[in-house]
Amino acid sequence: MxxxxxxxxxxxxxxxxxxxxxxxxxxxxxxxxxxxxxxxxxxxxxxxxxxxxxxxxxxxxxxxxxxxxxxxxxxxxxxxxxxxxxxxxxxxxxxxxxxxxxxxxxxxxxxxxxxxxxxxxxxxxxxxxxxxxxxxxxxxxxxxxxxxxxxxxxxxxxxxxxxxxxxxxxxxxxxxxxxxxxxxxxxxxxxxxxxxxxxxxxxxxxxxxxxxxxxxxxxxxxxxxxxxxxxxxxxxxxxxxxxxxxxxxxxxxxxxxxxxxxxxxxxxxxxxxxxxxxxxxxxxxxxxxxxxxxxxxxTASTTVTAISSAKENPVKTLESAKIYPNPARDILTVELPDPAIKDFSVEITDLKGLSILKKENQAQINISHLNNGIYLCTVKAGGKSLTQKIIIEK
Missing domain, CATH: 3.40.630.10 (Zn peptidases)
Incomplete structure (x- = not known):
């Protein structure tokens, strides 16, 4: 005001x-x-x-x-x-x-x-x-x-x-x-x-x-x-x-x-x-x-989620996962913070939450069939999740 x-x-x-x-x-x-x-x-x-x-x-x-x-x-x-x-x-x-x-x-x-x-x-x-x-x-x-x-x-x-x-x-x-x-x-x-x-x-x-x-x-x-x-x-x-x-x-x-x-x-x-x-x-x-x-x-938790701690519980570091490129065209890459994370899922939804695509344990996702626009990409592992917006531009 x-x-x-x-x-x-x-x-x-x-x-x-x-x-x-x-x-x-x-x-x-x-x-x-x-x-x-x-x-x-x-x-x-x-x-x-x-x-x-x-x-x-x-x-x-x-x-x-x-x-x-x-x-x-x-x-x-x-x-x-x-x-x-x-x-x-x-x-x-x-x-x-x-x-x-x-x-x-x-x-x-x-x-x-x-x-x-x-x-x-x-x-x-x-x-x-x-x-x-x-x-x-x-x-x-x-x-x-x-x-x-x-x-x-x-x-x-x-x-x-x-x-x-x-x-x-x-x-x-x-x-x-x-x-x-x-x-x-x-x-x-x-x-x-x-x-x-x-x-x-x-x-x-x-x-x-x-x-x-x-x-x-x-x-x-x-x-x-x-x-x-x-x-x-x-x-x-x-x-x-x-x-x-x-x-x-x-x-x-x-x-x-x-x-x-x-x-x-x-x-x-x-x-x-x-x-x-x-x-x-x-x-x-x-x-x-x-x-x-x-x-x-x-007073948030002061635990540092670093890659070095992933051997005990790799899922703790999920918040530092990378989703790229953004904007993306044909292939979207999900880079997990530690190779110890083996069991994960990647889901792409529209902004209303409607599921468009879902893959299990796949780090490179083919998105060439998706239309240009803004989507949500959610990575889940061990009960944790990371959601980021992605832009698809061709």
Whole structure:
């Protein structure tokens, strides 16, 4: 949302915070962020058109997001639609829950809105939506001590209606806190503009509303900035949180932080907020930062999945398998991280999850008969799975 007339940037460069150090397992996973996935998500989001809350396109966007989670392997029980109404308008938030190992009832929320008002909103907020999806894909099978909720809000552009509903009627009910939320990490407009110098991201802290949550928000935001420099090539600045989906949570006393583009695109809320104007490489870098930060916030497993450990359990390294070339033409190669993995399957589906082709224990797949387009390729071994988008171009 972030209306131009109210934006006051108080950005201050963030120095080195020595309390946090690089965790190799976190970096390995941050490096799994796929530029192809990010670019494809941005394109598909843009192709859905103007997503005004309550519109057919808004509903189609919800379905598109939901299908992404299904393709990543999230179960129906993890995916919940959260309906809300304001005036004569009805819409839905989408909430996906990944249960923590030690603190299943304490949540780290990563969120952003998917509704738009003018234009397809590829930056505001297809960019945040695309990053959240990539974080969810990568962390799907990574154990985290705290539970994670991936939330896609609607109604943001009309006045934070979706997030207000969730904060006031789900997180809180009748004045009683129902959800124990460790922090809310919001991503809104993180796409930059193609052609700008997009090397820095704003990390947002709480300075408004209730005062008791200001200090912990500042601490969390400093940690976010440090994670960003550890796990991505982006530089960081600190500014103030305002006018986006974390604010209803702030008003309930929860700790908030967020990402927002540093070099303003000024395409938001215009017909120019299109895929042609967004910077996919910048979004890719934000994705790496977000994957690193979410692992820190949710306390992810620090086990390094390296090829050398495959002799004990080669399936542990499946997340580092390679699927190439991408784009592909006639032959698709699946390169497993260790030859000790003998029993595996490769399945290609369309974006709706319809199976197109499936092979067992075959590393080179003939795809010459498939039409040009975007598909999902899933490699499964030992109860683990890796899903990546592939493009077929002939």
């Amino acid at each position: 972030k209306k131009l007339t109210t934006f006051l940037c108080t950005a201050v460069a963030v120095g080195n915070l020595s309390a946090q150090t690089l965790v190799q397992a976190y970096k390995n996973r941050a490096d799994l962020v796929s530029q192809t996935n990010i670019t494809t998500n941005l394109q598909e989001f843009s192709n859905l058109g103007v997503k005004t809350t309550g519109s057919v396109n808004n509903t189609n966007a919800l379905t598109w997001i939901k299908n992404k989670y299904t393709s990543y392997g999230y179960s129906a029980s993890q995916i919940v639609e959260d309906p809300f109404t304001f005036g004569s308008t009805s819409s839905k938030n989408l909430v996906i829950t990944k249960t923590g190992t030690l603190y299943p009832d304490k949540y780290v929320i990563i969120c952003g809105h998917y509704d738009t008002i003018t234009g397809p909103g590829t930056n505001d907020n297809g960019s945040g939506t695309s990053v959240i999806l990539e974080v969810a894909r990568i962390l799907k099978d990574v154990p985290t001590e705290y539970s994670i909720k991936f939330i896609h809000f609607s109604g943001e552009e009309q006045g934070l209606y979706g997030s207000s509903h969730y904060a006031n009627s789900v997180a809180y009910q009748n004045g009683v806190k129902k959800l124990d939320i460790k922090l809310v990490f919001n991503l809104d407009q993180v796409g930059g503009k193609l052609g700008n110098t997009n090397t820095r991201i704003i990390c947002e802290r709480d300075t408004a509303g209730q005062s008791a949550n200001n200090a912990p928000s500042n601490t969390i935001t400093q940690q976010l900035a440090t994670c960003t420099t550890l796990y991505s090539p982006l530089q960081t600045s600190i500014s103030n949180a305002y006018s986006s989906d974390y604010m209803p949570f702030e008003q309930k006393g929860y700790v908030i932080t967020g990402f927002y583009e540093y070099t303003r695109s000024y395409t938001e809320h215009t017909v120019n907020d299109t895929f042609a104007n967004v910077d996919p490489v910048y979004v890719f870098k934000v994705g790496k930062a977000a994957v690193g930060a979410m692992q820190h916030f949710a």
